[in-house]
Amino acid sequence: MIEEIRRGAVANLPVGASVAAYGSVLGMLAAQKGITWLQLLAMNLSVFAGSAQFVMVEMWVPPLPVVEMTLAVLIINMRYLLIGASLQPVFAGKSLFHKAAVMHLVADENWAVTMAAHRNRGVSTGFLLGGGICLCSIWSMGTLLGHQLGALVTQPERFALDFAFVAVFTALTVSLWRGKADILPWVFAGILAILAERWLPGKWYIVIGGVGGALVPVAQHLVGRYNSSLACANRQSLEEIE
Amino acid sequence: MSPTPPNNVSVFWAIACAALATYGLRLGGLLLSERLPKNGGFKKFMEALPGTILLSLVAPGIVSAGVLGGTAAFATALCAWKTKNVFAAMVVGMGIVAIGRLI
Numbered sequence: 419m420i421e422e423i424r425r426g427a428v429a430n431l432p433v434g435a436s437v438a439a440y441g442s443v444l445g446m447l448a449a450q451k452g453i454t455w456l457q458l459l460a461m462n463l464s465v466f467a468g469s470a471q472f473v474m475v476e477m478w479v480p481p482l483p484v485v486e487m488t489l490a491v492l493i494i495n496m497r498y499l500l501i502g503a504s505l506q507p508v509f510a511g512k513s514l515f516h517k518a519a520v521m522h523l524v525a526d527e528n529w530a531v532t533m534a535a536h537r538n539r540g541v542s543t544g545f546l547l548g549g550g551i552c553l554c555s556i557w558s559m560g561t562l563l564g565h566q567l568g569a570l571v572t573q574p575e576r577f578a579l580d581f582a583f584v585a586v587f588t589a590l591t592v593s594l595w596r597g598k599a600d601i602l603p604w605v606f607a608g609i610l611a612i613l614a615e616r617w618l619p620g621k622w623y624i625v626i627g628g629v630g631g632a633l634v635p636v637a638q639h640l641v642g643r644y645n646s647s648l649a650c651a652n653r654q655s656l657e658e659i660e
Numbered sequence: 661m662s663p664t665p666p667n668n669v670s671v672f673w674a675i676a677c678a679a680l681a682t683y684g685l686r687l688g689g690l691l692l693s694e695r696l697p698k699n700g701g702f703k704k705f706m707e708a709l710p711g712t713i714l715l716s717l718v719a720p721g722i723v724s725a726g727v728l729g730g731t732a733a734f735a736t737a738l739c740a741w742k743t744k745n746v747f748a749a750m751v752v753g754m755g756i757v758a759i760g761r762l763i
Binding site: 466474484487503607612626627634635 | 667675676677678681683686689690692693694696702707708712720723729733736737739740741744745747757761762
């Protein structure tokens, strides 16, 4: 278990570098909004979800719109429902307590790293947890550093820090590529997400693109089954004629 | 810096609700998955999902980053594909954006 935790932590270090980069951007934004470092730390440890925290900070104008904020977080993080479901093979046979303890530290990054590693060699929940501990520490340090430096670095975009998020998720997406069978689902997911982002409010595009794209292989599967049953029926009717 | 900081009670609830919502989704997804079918079309769905979710998360961001962002994202993807190194890919992408903005 300890060995797997260590491996998971090490495997997430490269991703951690960019997590620190966009964490520092969040810290700077939080400082501008008057969020104290303690409140930021509490958010890091309890919410631990990058994109949701960005939106919370964006909405952080007193009096705090708690209901709207919670709804926004629910919508952005709806993908965790699917992420949690996709981890089922990694958690197979584990106790409820084990699941409840490890799931808190599942973020996009250590999940993607774990899924890629799981396809190659099969990994345990320790690997996932190690990644979570590594990322949560780096995330907290990055955001708090940004919070302290907030006044010094006035233009984080000059250093492309705002692009760190896009860069790391582009690289992580590539690591989940399974081969030619992914072309159609991915194209479909990308188009849906871009259209949904343009035409729908909030962050629905993540769930719409993800689910829409993943439905493509389902449709292909159903069409394939329909065709084979059709062929089967044809053969039967031919035999009857003979 | 903000004129009137929000009171501690509303800060507590804002963070607590966000944390509970997020944790509920994380654990809920895992627990629900055990009650779902594990074959046929649904299995295909779950297998395709990791890639399509991450792509959906990032695709609009690439588009809104314009030509420079698109070029940088393409270089990042290419580097990640060739080297299997996420960090190197990220450095390439951020480097292109930083240099592009300087020019």
